[in-house]
Amino acid sequence: MFFTYLRRELRRRRKAALVVASGLALGIALVIVVNSVSSGMNQAQGKVLESLYGLGTDLTVTKAQERPEDGAAPQRPRFEFKGKEEGEEQSSDRLMVQGFQTLADSTVATVGRQPGVDRAVGGLSLVNLKINGEFARGKIQRAQPQPAQPGTGNGGTGNGGSGGGSGPGDTVTGGGAAFDVDSFTLYGTDVTAPDLGPLTTSTVSQGRTFKTTETDAKVAVVDSAYAQKQGLALGDELTVKGVKFEVIGIATADRGQAAAQVYLPLKQAQTLSASAAEITTIYVKATDSTRIDAVKTAIQKNVTGTTVTTSADLAQTVSGSLDTASDLASDVGKWLSYAVLLAAVLVAGLLTSSAVTRRVREFGTLKALGWTSGRVTRQVVGEALVNGVIGGALGIAVGLAGAYAVTAASPTLTAELGSSGGAFGGGRGGMIFGGGPAGTAAGKTVDIALSAPVSVTTVGLAVLLALGGGLVAGAFGAWRASRLRPADALRRVE
Amino acid sequence: MYELIGVTKQYRRGQQRVDALAGVDLTLAQGDRLVIQGPTGGGKSTLLQMLGGLDRPTSGKVLLDGIDLAALSERRLTAVRGQNIGFVFQSFNLIPTLTAQENVETALVPLGGRPAERRDRAAEALESVGLGERRGHLPSELSGGQQQRVAIARALVKRPKVLLADEPTGNLDESMRDEIVELLEGLWQEHGLTFVMVTHDSAIARRAPRLATIRKGRITIKENRAAAGENRSASPDPVDA
Ligand SMILES: Nc1ncnc2c1ncn2[C@@H]1O[C@H](COP(=O)(O)OP(=O)(O)O)[C@@H](O)[C@H]1O
Numbered sequence: 089m090f091f092t093y094l095r096r097e098l099r100r101r102r103k104a105a106l107v108v109a110s111g112l113a114l115g116i117a118l119v120i121v122v123n124s125v126s127s128g129m130n131q132a133q134g135k136v137l138e139s140l141y142g143l144g145t146d147l148t149v150t151k152a153q154e155r156p157e158d159g160a161a162p163q164r165p166r167f168e169f170k171g172k173e174e175g176e177e178q179s180s181d182r183l184m185v186q187g188f189q190t191l192a193d194s195t196v197a198t199v200g201r202q203p204g205v206d207r208a209v210g211g212l213s214l215v216n217l218k219i220n221g222e223f224a225r226g227k228i229q230r231a232q233p234q235p236a237q238p239g240t241g242n243g244g245t246g247n248g249g250s251g252g253g254s255g256p257g258d259t260v261t262g263g264g265a266a267f268d269v270d271s272f273t274l275y276g277t278d279v280t281a282p283d284l285g286p287l288t289t290s291t292v293s294q295g296r297t298f299k300t301t302e303t304d305a306k307v308a309v310v311d312s313a314y315a316q317k318q319g320l321a322l323g324d325e326l327t328v329k330g331v332k333f334e335v336i337g338i339a340t341a342d343r344g345q346a347a348a349q350v351y352l353p354l355k356q357a358q359t360l361s362a363s364a365a366e367i368t369t370i371y372v373k374a375t376d377s378t379r380i381d382a383v384k385t386a387i388q389k390n391v392t393g394t395t396v397t398t399s400a401d402l403a404q405t406v407s408g409s410l411d412t413a414s415d416l417a418s419d420v421g422k423w424l425s426y427a428v429l430l431a432a433v434l435v436a437g438l439l440t441s442s443a444v445t446r447r448v449r450e451f452g453t454l455k456a457l458g459w460t461s462g463r464v465t466r467q468v469v470g471e472a473l474v475n476g477v478i479g480g481a482l483g484i485a486v487g488l489a490g491a492y493a494v495t496a497a498s499p500t501l502t503a504e505l506g507s508s509g510g511a512f513g514g515g516r517g518g519m520i521f522g523g524g525p526a527g528t529a530a531g532k533t534v535d536i537a538l539s540a541p542v543s544v545t546t547v548g549l550a551v552l553l554a555l556g557g558g559l560v561a562g563a564f565g566a567w568r569a570s571r572l573r574p575a576d577a578l579r580r581v582e
Numbered sequence: 583m584y585e586l587i588g589v590t591k592q593y594r595r596g597q598q599r600v601d602a603l604a605g606v607d608l609t610l611a612q613g614d615r616l617v618i619q620g621p622t623g624g625g626k627s628t629l630l631q632m633l634g635g636l637d638r639p640t641s642g643k644v645l646l647d648g649i650d651l652a653a654l655s656e657r658r659l660t661a662v663r664g665q666n667i668g669f670v671f672q673s674f675n676l677i678p679t680l681t682a683q684e685n686v687e688t689a690l691v692p693l694g695g696r697p698a699e700r701r702d703r704a705a706e707a708l709e710s711v712g713l714g715e716r717r718g719h720l721p722s723e724l725s726g727g728q729q730q731r732v733a734i735a736r737a738l739v740k741r742p743k744v745l746l747a748d749e750p751t752g753n754l755d756e757s758m759r760d761e762i763v764e765l766l767e768g769l770w771q772e773h774g775l776t777f778v779m780v781t782h783d784s785a786i787a788r789r790a791p792r793l794a795t796i797r798k799g800r801i802t803i804k805e806n807r808a809a810a811g812e813n814r815s816a817s818p819d820p821v822d823a
Pocket residue numbers: 593594595600601602620621622623624625626627628629
């Protein structure tokens with residue numbers, strides 16, 4: 089009887105059922121589309137971050153930023169031009185560690201032993217700075233002690249300020265310089281682990297990548313953009329700090345800018361920069377990508393003096409249209425879709441309740457015939473639930489179509505990665521990007537095509553919402569039905 | 583079978599208090615037939631609701647086979663309605679979406695039992711009111727008289743002890759009225775029911791062995807000597823209020 093009655097009622101009240109169902113459908117479709125677009129945004133952000141760290145890197149470990157001691161100026165590069173006559177051309181070739189903070193080689197193994205860590209690989213990010221130019225020596229006046237001026241080195245153009253030797257409070261007058269700065273970024277890669285780390289963000293388009301045996305070979309892979317600028321080709325020689333390397337491969341960044349302009353075997357990079365057994369960043373792959381936070385906690389606890397950065401941390405530095413759209417999807421979109429759904433559920437509830445009111449005599453009659461309140465209520469809730477299921481099915485269909493349409497249109501979004509402090513990668517930049525390839529990451533812009541993947545979870549959520557909506561609507565009706573007196577059946581027809 | 587003692591029913595309409603029943607005493611034996619007449623608003627339907635356990639009196643007792651319906655829990659009262667009492671309403675009160683057959687089956691739902699058994703009994707009941715051929719029809723596809731026949735089949739399919747009819751012919755053409763009344767009286771005789779019917783039809787009232795009139799919540803009962811032969815189990819001393 090329950091199903092017969094249910095079927096007959098729904099068929100007769102098709103229109104009302106359709107109104108209730110389409111309201112719920114609209115809400116559910118919105119929830120699906122917004123959720124899918126939102127996860128598309130996450131995927132896009134993931135891709136952006138992937139372009140920074142490479143595939144498979146779940147988190148990075150860098151040296152914790154040391155708080156500068158009181159009064160001590162932050163570390164910065166120093167250039168010394170000594171013993172040269174005024175007006176003579178001078179040149180300096182410096183190779184510096186990006187972020188100035190390094191970890192011991194051995195930390196890689198320590199991190200690798202942490203629970204939840206699948207693999208850990210170390211790398212060394214360097215900046216090579218070549219300066220050529222002329223100086224006019226200034227006169228130093230030691231008369232008045234004055235506060236120290238911050239040194240040069242911001243952005244790569246010198247202004248002939250306080251060179252080495254001048255003490256705090258001294259003033260330099262009459263100094264002047266004109267010189268060129270040529271800088272490029274280097275990354276010392278662990279050639280034994282070719283599938284983890286920044287080099288995986290690029291594809292070797294010419295030549296080959298490092299062999300796993302080339303741990304200390306004088307070979308280099310050069311980014312295609314840099315190679316073009318410098319006129320480097322396969323087989324050419326590249327000189328870094330006086331050491332010659334053979335260009336064995338040209339790599340092209342998959343997305344946006346490359347992680348570094350020149351890749352060398354780690355050992356070579358360490359030797360060149362006089363930072364033997366030191367690295368700047370450890371790239372970590374977790375065994376379970378859903379438990380990254382636990383891995384982060386474990387590393388932070390067990391490996392002291394390190395900063396652990398996850399993709400989620402990095403995502404916070406992403407800006408641009410991707411970030412705006414992502415915020416929109418996760419805030420306004422979600423809020424809106426749930427508001428629509430809530431409204432739909434309320435309308436469904438009111439319609440169900442008023443349908444019960446219109447059927448007072450019918451339900452009163454059934455109660456007079458000996459139907460319990462429970463049985464009548466079940467009937468009402470059953471009808472509302474079926475409306476919910478129909479609405480859910482409709483909503484899922486429309487939602488899937490909507491998500492498919494977004495994927496088909498695939499609008500392009502731009503992501504800007506949080507800028508770090510210029511070419512020197514400075515302390516601040518190092519903090520945000522964990523001392524990773526900070527220089528190249530500065531102001532990096534990546535274009536991503538948005539898709540809206542629908543997950544099983546989203547569909548499951550939609551089904552739950554539909555049933556929930558139906559139940560809430562049913563509860564309205566049930567409340568109304570349970571308050572009916574059987575005597576109502578005998579009322580005169582108005 | 584029925585014993586009503588000092589039954590009152592008050593309704594509140596805003597500030598106003600309406601005495602629908604103002605102290606009714608009434609005794610009915612098994613198999614009795616009582617016809618109730620009276621002006622609109624006199625309290626006829628209210629009395630029927632008390633008899634059928636559809637509502638509770640404000641005060642007084644409604645004893646059915648010694649059990650006070652006024653004191654029963656909602657669940658027990660629902661069960662009593664489901665098992666013992668058949669209702670026929672003025673406006674038929676069929677479920678518009680269900681067929682004649684299914685409408686009759688709704689009365690068997692509270693009794694449990696297998697669906698097949700319900701189907702057979704409902705079909706049989708429809709046969710007995712002459713609607714065997716119309717089982718699959720919706721109420722909207724039946725005439726008023728036929729709808730009321732379905733309602734009668736629904737009231738009697740569970741073989742209740744009591745049949746309560748509130749103006750069963752009120753919504754019918756003259757030609758159909760006699761047909762329905764004859765059917766009800768025939769069934770009453772056949773099943774040995776206690777039968778209480780409210781009607782405005784004076785022709786029916788004239789034929790009734792006992793005639794009650796309710797005016798302003800008070801009942802007066804008259805034995806009809808001319809129709810006494812029809813009364814198979816007259817109550818020895820009808821109570822006047
Ligand atoms: N549910 C109710 N609420 C308020 N007043 C009611 C209600 N039902 C009946 N009444 C009043 O009680 C009185 C008796 O009604 P009723 O028994 O339906 O009369 P009858 O059936 O004789 O026409 C009337 O005055 C009616 O208005």
